[in-house]
Amino acid sequence: MNFQKPRGTLDWYGEPLAKFNSVADSLRVMANLYDFEEIVTPTFENLELFTRSVGESSDIVSKELYNFKDKSDRDLALRPEGTAGAVRSFVENKMFANKTGPVKLFYLLNLFRYERPQGGRLREFHQFGVEYLNAANPFNDVEAISFAHDILEFFELNKDVVLKINNLGSVAQRQIWMEELKKYFEQYKSELTADSLKRLEKNPLRILDDKVDGKKDFVLKAPKLSAYLSEEDKEYFNLILACLDNLKIKYEVDDSLVRGLDYYTGVVFEFVSNNPNLEGKSTLIGGGRYSNLVKEIGGPDYEGIGFAIGIERLIMALEASNYDFNLNSDLVAFIGCASESLTLLGLSAAKLLRNSGLKTSIEYGEYKKDRNAKLAIRNKAMFFIWIDDEGLKSDSLTVENLRTHQKETIKFIDLAQYLNEKYDEYMFSDEMINGNNNE
Ligand code: HAM
DSSP states (O other), rough: OOOOOOOOOOOOOOOHHHHHHHHHHHHHHHHHHHEEOOOOOOOOEHHHHHIIIIITTSSSHTTOEEEEEEEEEEEEEEESSSHHHHHHHHHHHHTTTTOOOOOOEEEEEEEEEOOBBBTTTTSSEEEEEEEESSSSOHHHHHHHHHHHHHHHHTTTOGGOOOOOOOOEOOHHHHHHHHHHHHHHHHHHHSSOOOOHHHHHHHOOGGGTTOOTGGHHHHHHHOOOOGGGGGGGHHHHHHHHHHHHHHHTTEEEOTTTTOOOOTOEEEEEEEEEEOOGGGGGGGGEEEEESSSSHHHHSOSSSSSSSEEEEHHHHHHHHHHHHHTOOOOOOOOOEEEESSGGHHHOOOOOOHHHHHHHHHOEOOOOOOOOOOHHHHHHHTTTTTEEEOHHHHHHHEEEEEHHHHHHHHHHHHHHGHHHHHHHHHHHHTTTTTHTTTTTTTO
8 A cells, every 4th residue: 555645744855844944943043033932832732722712713713623532532623823822821831920021932833724735725834923922012013013024024025025904903893893794794695605604693704805705896895894993993003004114114904804813803914925926825924913812711811912924835935036045055075985994984084074063974885986986976075085095004085175176185183174174265265155156
């Protein structure tokens, strides 16, 4: 029987994994600069955590959740997103105790959604996300949005990406609007899709961003939340917009942006790519404020705000913009030995070089010099080191620079220093500095 990976999942190895790690490393550095601490929560949680937070009427819970019973009949689910687990952990571990300001957590996790798989939409995917918890100040919203913006700027994606932003208002105001929306859509019941009809009862605002109904004329003309916002809600949103103007972060206010997760209140936002290669999976970053989630999960009355970026989508966007992932991790030295008895010496040389920080590989079982040299070239080594009996007599070995084809005989004891100097010389050469190495 031939086994294949489940639909919508990926095996990570080789260049895609190197790209993933390069992106993940940069995101971790940025999270550290913004003073976030990493959190890793369990891959599965109690099902109820997601039904309560993300919401039963959301697609993520109603259609896409991987839920199951364990052998003790507990209802569990693979995490479809990172916010609920982070908030659960914040509450369970009382991270707020002895802390005056917000608790700032970031995560880089694999997540699971039973979606129709296609490039950029997977059943197991990864997100880098951040959460500000105990963060009621609108400047936290501004910082969160500008952090997301900084990420795209770092990856040079800003020019292709639009920030869409909306204000979902306070729970009370939104409730009034939802009632009005419900009444309004009741009149058009016969024109709604089955999905929208289900949403009509529990969460009619999701009809606004429904893929099919969202484009219908009567949906476009539905009552707008902006008409129901309180003065306080409006002031809060205007402050955020003014700050974004000040920070020269461009945005589009989009009053159909409701986001697919039920926990949002206040500001919500998405960074959407207009690169044609990403059509249909163009939302790179999604986020927003959640005023009641911490309380809903059993914690204090603290507000939170956060966002998450899909790593696979980010990589797709970067590939589409010919981003240089800087995967330059060349093999520095390739060691070949003329006989089995010399292999131990080869091993000592390899250890010496690795201990001094140089990436080194050694061949076993092939003792012909020209074959070893070819292997060194095939492995893209910078230096080919050859150990033979003649060298052994004088405690030395031959080093060939595979770029210049210069050969030198080096004393065993001087090998690490010699290669380090040559490697540094190359790394700081005009060729490297002027970027001619991006082949
Ligand atoms: P989300 O909008 O559901 O938000 O997901 C955020 C990002 O994850 C999307 O913009 C997309 O890049 C990526 N993504 C989502 N689904 C898939 C998929 N099936 N395959 C590949 N990538 C995907 C959240 O998850 C919220 N928890 C974000 C948040 C954090 N809000 C507040 N804090």
